Amino acid sequence: MKPDRVSTGNPALDDLLGGGLERRTITQIYGEPASGKSTLCLMATVASLRAGNSVVYIDTEGFSVERFTQVAGGHAAEFADRLYLFEPLDFAQQGTMLADAEGLLRKRDGAPVDLIVMDSATALYRTELDLGREALRRLSHHMIKLLGLAKKYDIPALITNQIYMDVERDRVAGLGGTALEHLSKAIIRLEKKDNGVRRAMLRKHRSRPEGLSFEFVITEDGIRAV
Ligand SMILES: Nc1ncnc2c1ncn2[C@@H]1O[C@H](COP(=O)(O)OP(=O)(O)OP(=O)(O)O)[C@@H](O)[C@H]1O
Numbered sequence: 001m002k003p004d005r006v007s008t009g010n011p012a013l014d015d016l017l018g019g020g021l022e023r024r025t026i027t028q029i030y031g032e033p034a035s036g037k038s039t040l041c042l043m044a045t046v047a048s049l050r051a052g053n054s055v056v057y058i059d060t061e062g063f064s065v066e067r068f069t070q071v072a073g074g075h076a077a078e079f080a081d082r083l084y085l086f087e088p089l090d091f092a093q094q095g096t097m098l099a100d101a102e103g104l105l106r107k108r109d110g111a112p113v114d115l116i117v118m119d120s121a122t123a124l125y126r127t128e129l130d131l132g133r134e135a136l137r138r139l140s141h142h143m144i145k146l147l148g149l150a151k152k153y154d155i156p157a158l159i160t161n162q163i164y165m166d167v168e169r170d171r172v173a174g175l176g177g178t179a180l181e182h183l184s185k186a187i188i189r190l191e192k193k194d195n196g197v198r199r200a201m202l203r204k205h206r207s208r209p210e211g212l213s214f215e216f217v218i219t220e221d222g223i224r225a226v
């Protein structure tokens with residue numbers, strides 16, 4: 001049997017999540033620009049590639065080969081063969097590519113896919129906001145599809161989310177409303193502090209208290225707890 005958790009590549013982050021990314025669920029990372037969301041996605045991806053698996057990576061913001069190469073630390077060329085990269089240009093393509101990804105998950109030859117990443121899940125949704133509830137409905141549809149893949153293929157899904165200012169509640173919140181909050185079984189908020197230090201705080205988890213956190217800095221190959 002496969003272990004229940006998949007490592008993020010960082011012990012402090014694995015601890016925060018109760019051992020790593022949980023299979024069959026969506027883990028969401030949200031936070032302000034440059035807080036480290038993509039870094040964590042790449043780090044978890046490289047950890048999975050290093051373990052010999054394949055990864056499906058849906059990148060809506062322009063995949064940085066340079067950053068991937070840094071995090072992969074000299075193994076980028078070898079890992080690239082097992083990194084299935086999708087770069088949707090609009091929200092409709094995001095849905096199509098999610099469906100296309102299933103072909104790779106189903107594949108029985110070669111290294112199995114053990115992680116599916118979507119960075120970010122809401123950037124393209126943001127461009128559809130004038131559609132109001134219909135946009136939200138479509139986003140939920142994408143996330144339910146993603147969750148379905150995670151369940152069917154027994155792998156974790158890792159998504160990132162952007163924040164906005166919720167004026168009514170006077171706080172920043174992740175996009176996608178309560179629908180995305182419900183569908184994500186673990187949620188981590190990243191915050192930028194002084195001197196390049198970031199904090200990762202658990203905002204939602206099924207078996208760990210909310211509010212647990214650790215501080216880290218971003219490094220060449222990922223993050224380092226401080
Ligand atoms: N090699 C490196 N060493 C140290 N810090 C780095 C390195 N490469 C990038 N960074 C830092 O990482 C930060 C960007 O992190 P990342 O791209 O993970 O953020 P993000 O939350 O995904 O941002 P966005 O919302 O814009 O997508 C920047 O502050 C940048 O200075």
Ligand SMILES: [Mg+2]
Pocket residue numbers: 037038039061119
């Ligand atoms: Mg990013």
